[in-house]
Amino acid sequence: MQPADEPQLEVGVGPWVGEWPDDERLDPELLEHGDRRNVVDRYRYWRLEAIVADLDTRRHGFHVAIENWQHDLNIGSIVRTANALTASAVHIIGKRRWNRRGAMVTDRYQRIEHHETTDAFSAWARRAGLTIVAVDNTAGSVPVDAAPLPERCVLLFGQEGPGLTDAAMAVADAHVQIRQFGSTRSINAAAAAAIVMHEWVRVHAATPDHAELP
Template sequence: MSGEPGHEPEMSHGVGPWPGEQPPDDPRFDPELLAEGDRRNVIDHYRYWTMEAIVADLDERRHGFHVAIENWQHDMNIGSIVRSANAFLAAEVHIIGKRRWNRRGAMVTDRYQHVRHHEDVAAFAVWAAGAGLPIVAIDNVEGSLPLPEAELPEKCVLLFGQEGPGLSTEALAAASASVEITQYGSTRSINASAAAAVVMYEWCRRWA
């Protein structure tokens, strides 16, 4: 196809300008993207849509679970967790602790994902109680239930800790349940962003 006259070469990422003679008359579409092409990291359904239109459409379908991450040491995993939260259509992502976090791993998905900040665990727990959302801590600590056996409520907050130290004592105390991912090798823990993806997938398997 790429060698034939009148055909654009295949794109390795995204799409080129709108191929038809007349662009669609739809307010969801961005005139600049229609004219220049859409190289964003979005699924084909959202090609040429404005960011605002995509967020509005996602808001109509978001799932009942939230994701929260403690951020006391500028954890590099937070961006990847935000990206997974977008992929699994979490209602919101909550950053507890330091306001600043490394957005590089999010691959711009934070523009489509609602992110809320809480100064500390106490403020986060007050918010969760007011929203009527139980907090489910994800950590391999004593008393945690294996994920396949654990209850993941349809509406809840999945709380993840820092890479290495895991969840703080305050965070574990604020949770109504503690869940662990069963492991079979020698390492004590798995990567925080990988753990978050596993648990979000399991929630979706049960409820989505």
């Protein structure tokens, strides 16, 4: 917590100065009062629906799937990273309710789907023509940087601690792991997801355009 005599940094921008632009993407309330949301400058003053619609035109070819049998606190953080890297969608397998705190409201901008069971998830992935890539440091898995991830795939992550269930491993088409050199068996699930998602981006994605709002 900052001392009272230190300046408090404000996020975003204040009210629009001058004549309002004629742009249906913009939210009159944000123009009037300012936009303090945690969004990139490109989306300042944009309506939520307009941001989602624009993201839908630029989403990448990878999906993210997370098992949710124990109400894992990491799911929100994984959703936040998926949004930052423009995943096609995040798929929750198991319990429909998940802890959204770590998402920091990015779940409003990210497409999120639910599957009751691993079999239901697998059936969806087959219909969509996606390769299921299990991420866990189990026997037979290969380093994620040793060969390019498929361009159209779904990255499948398990719970913090136990990792992926046997059922999830059984439906996977490929198994990858993150190279580790320390004493611990595994790294934090949200950190692991960020590493693997970024590996897909490193191989397949172009440099993002952070142009200012015209």
